Amino acid sequence: MSKYYVNKFLYQVDRNPDYLRRYAEDPKNFVATWEQSIGPRLNEVELSTVHSLTDAERKALVEHDFVALFEMGAHFFLNLTLFIGIYDEPFMKENGPLAFQREFAKKVGHWTGKDYPGVEC
Structure with a gap:
């Protein structure tokens, strides 16, 4: 896994409202x-040709599979905050404040008592 590249995706998309909207609406194309x-x-001028997403990373990002991203070692906070941006409002309407955060915790709860996947690149 290119943790750097996945984390770069999570960071950039979470901090750009247009990217976040596009990713939420059409993840495969985005x-x-x-x-x-x-x-x-x-x-603005230079491009890198070194990094690319693996098939598993691409699939997890397209499917909004934050659990798979967590298990692959995506940075916990970047992973959580991006998907809060997408899912917090719908979850909150149905289940109250912090509903998505509780859902996230429940879905990665099988890691309780284990060492979390490393986030170092």
């Missing part, structure tokens, strides 16, 4: 667009 034209950008 992940492809990000991987081709947004992710490789180092700055």
Whole structure:
């Protein structure tokens, strides 16, 4: 897993309202667009050809599978905050405040008592 590249995706998408909206509405196309034209950008001029997503990473991002991303070692906070941006409001309407955070905790709860996957790159 390219933890750096997955974490870069999580960080960039969470902090850009347009990216977040596009990712929530059409994850398959947005992940492809990000991987081709947004992710490789180092700055306004330079591009990197070193990084790419694995098939498993791409699948997890397209399916919004935050548990798989967690298990692959995606940074916990980046993973959580991105999906709060997508799911917090619908969960809150049905289950009250912090509902998505509790859902996230429940779905990764099988890691309780174990060492969490490392987030180092």
